[in-house]
Amino acid sequence: MSFFDDLTKKAKVVASAASEKAKEAADTAKISAAIVAEKRELDKNYRAIGQWYVCEYADGEPPAAVADLVAAVKASQEKIAQLQACREQMAEAGAEPQGKVCPVCGKISESKFCPHCGAPMA
Numbered sequence: 001m002s003f004f005d006d007l008t009k010k011a012k013v014v015a016s017a018a019s020e021k022a023k024e025a026a027d028t029a030k031i032s033a034a035i036v037a038e039k040r041e042l043d044k045n046y047r048a049i050g051q052w053y054v055c056e057y058a059d060g061e062p063p064a065a066v067a068d069l070v071a072a073v074k075a076s077q078e079k080i081a082q083l084q085a086c087r088e089q090m091a092e093a094g095a096e097p098q099g100k101v102c103p104v105c106g107k108i109s110e111s112k113f114c115p116h117c118g119a120p121m122a
Contacts, residue, residue, distance in 0.1 A: 053066075054073050062070040087101075099110035104119035113120055 054062075054070055057070060061067075083106075099108045100121045101108055102114040102117065102119055102121060105114060105117040107114060107116045109115055109121060111121065
C-alpha cells in the first residue's frame with residue numbers, strides 16, 4: 001500500500017503546483033486586461049482633449065507646434081464631409097450600399113467586425 005500512498009502524495013503535490021500555476025496565470029491575465037482597459041480609457045481621454053483643442057482653434061490660428069496636425073484634422077473633416085455628401089447623393093439615386101461602412105478603413109461589410117481591418121462596425 002505504500003506505493004499507492006506515495007503515488008497519491010505525488011499526485012497531490014503535482015495537482016497543487018498546477019493549481020497554483022493556473023491561479024498565477026489567471027491573476028496575470030486579469031492584470032493584463034485591466035491594463036488594456038486603462039490604456040483604452042487613457043486614449044479616449046487624449047482624443048477628447050485633442051478634439052477640444054482643435055475646436056478651440058477652429059477659427060483662430062493654432063500654435064506652430066501643432067499647426068500641421070490641426071491642418072490635417074481639418075483636411076480630414078472636409079474629406080469626410082465630401083464623402084458623406086457623395087453617399088447621400090448615391091442614396092438619393094437609389095444606389096444605397098449593402099452593409100455598414102467601417103469607421104476605420106471605409107470598407108463596406110455586413111458583419112459586426114470589419115473583415116479588412118478588424119475594427120468594430122458602427
